[in-house]
Amino acid sequence: MEIIRKNIHQSLLILCCLVLAVSCGKTEQKETKEEAHQGVVHPEWSKDAVIYEANIRQHTQEGTFNAFAEDVPRIAAMGIDIIWLMPIHPISEKNKKGSLGSYYAVQDYKAVNPEFGTDEDFQNLVNTIHDNGMKAIIDWVPNHTGWDHVWTIDHPDYYNLTEEGNFQPPVPDWSDVIDLNYDNPEMRAAMLDAMKYWITEFNIDGYRCDVAESVPTDFWNDVRPALDAIKPVFMLSEGQEPEHHEKAFDMTYAWELMHLMRQVASGEEKPQVIKDMYARDFARYPEGYIKMNIVTNHDENSWNGTAEEFFGEGQSPWFVFAATTYGMPLVYSGQEVNNTKRLEFFEKDPIDWSGGYVFSDLFQTLFKLKEDNPALWNGEAGGSLEWITTSADDQVLAFKRVKDDHEVITMINVTDQPVEFTIDMDYGPMQDVFGGENIVVGIQQSQPTNGYRVFSK
Structure with a gap:
């Protein structure tokens, strides 16, 4: 009998150990998945946010921080939560394009473009944005600088050089900029230091990172916790890499959706292609990912066409789609007045606001709905996306x-x-x-x- 009791006891011990091992394994797998997913902790204020891209040069006749600041209360009243300011830095003179040059040919990461105003003017703009209940993020250009950036003098080793030791563009068409070398740890440290500067000195709330996919992801993975240690930031990647959502960025671009929306609007494709895209995205992106839903932005407007050119009378329904589907909607400077002009990129070409704010009421209604109804919130904070079958799925x-x-x-x-x-x-x-x-x-x-x-x- 004692032998039987011992055997039963041993069997129970073995069974308990097996159960514990399986349980621990499941827990470990669960924690590993959660740790990978929770690498990015979104700021609480971003859960129901919508974003506005501000083109300082073209937004007003003056093209200054102070002139734009006067329009901030109106933008806030429309229901915007984040203002993304296109690059605010001085523009390189050497090899610049046009008479004013590209915002994305940066001359100094720790200075403001004197055409826009002074450091004090920029601080006033950030304060005004905050006073109106919004957050301010600035455009950051980490892949390249202008030809006369301050680093070219003291730190030529910060750049990828030709065999002859000369600076070079990252791609031939980008002749006004030169390629940075991310194999150089000192350059990385200097870049991170510059990004910290605008948060510590001006209290901005994050960055939109230009051509972020051209910069090694491990750099972004180092940047995010370093910035979050100063204050919780919001990071937007101009890219659509799933790995950007794992540890570094709150949001990437919905480029594919933007193109599919246009193709469906033109009749080239049927709505099913959008449903198929979401099926792919939900399978390959981390749970709770956020993408920025674009009807138009600075690149699309200047180089490819206006929202009216792509959508015609269908702008309203397609913006309704962008604002209520999975993701965060974007409004670009002038979109609320249906700007029908392709804005010059390298010249002064102010938006014409005289036609009235034809879309402001639509935007305001949609953004109020997004704020009030958690089903439309962003990422994990929001709801599922479920397609409704109709008898006219092609229409x-x-x-x-x-x-x-x-x-x-x-x-x-x-x-x-x-x-x-x-x-x-x-x-x-x-x-x-x-x-x-x-x-x-x-x-x-x-x-x-x-x-x-x-x-x-």
């Missing part, structure tokens, strides 16, 4: 965002013809966001040309 994009008891339904007509259709079920009473009434979202639906409906509960 209508319909989806819902769901977070706990909160829900938003969006339906847009992507064609230039009215459409009547049915949806997969009766969704019951919801608030008509643009109508203001509580109505039953029934199976039978209709949309006029370029129509859209948004419902909330």
